[in-house]
Amino acid sequence: MSWFYLVLAGVFEMIGVVMINSLHKNKNWQSFVFMLAGFGASFVFLALAMKTLPMGTAYAIWTGIGASGGAILGMALYGESKDWKRLVFIAMVLGAAIGLKLVS
Template sequence: MAWIALLLAGCCEVSGVIGLKQVSLRKGVPAYLLLIASFAGSFSLLTFAMQHVAMGTAYAIWTGIGTVGGALVGMFLYGEPKEARRILFIAMILSAAVGLKLIS
């Protein structure tokens, strides 16, 4: 259950990044609500996950999901560059998160 909470926390982190972008584009109430709700959910789920998963592992996986998710959202929703080097480094972050799960 803790690993599912950790994955959901990472997904909420990505939603929070989308909320940040929306706030920077148009400062409406829905954008702020998405931002606040996403980060509140992310931190709550991370707190729960850290009760059962080692702190360093949980934090690394949470930030990895947020980083990879944020980069992918930027590329596919906001037209950021899709360079091969960028995709390579995203894959490296993802493989490191999977490696941490495998040894935990």
């Protein structure tokens, strides 16, 4: 169950990051509330995951999901560069997260 919580934490981290971008563009209270809710839920699920997972592993995977997911969402939603080099490095971050799961 801890790994499920950790993935949920990463997904909510991605939502929070997208809402930061939305807040900068729209400056409305809805974006602010969704940003707070996304980051709040992210921290709650990270805390639940860390009850049984080692801190270093949980934090590394959480940040990997958030960083790579944020980059992918930026490409999909906001037209950010889809250069092959960028995709290679995102794949490396995800590969490292999967590697940590396999050795934990």
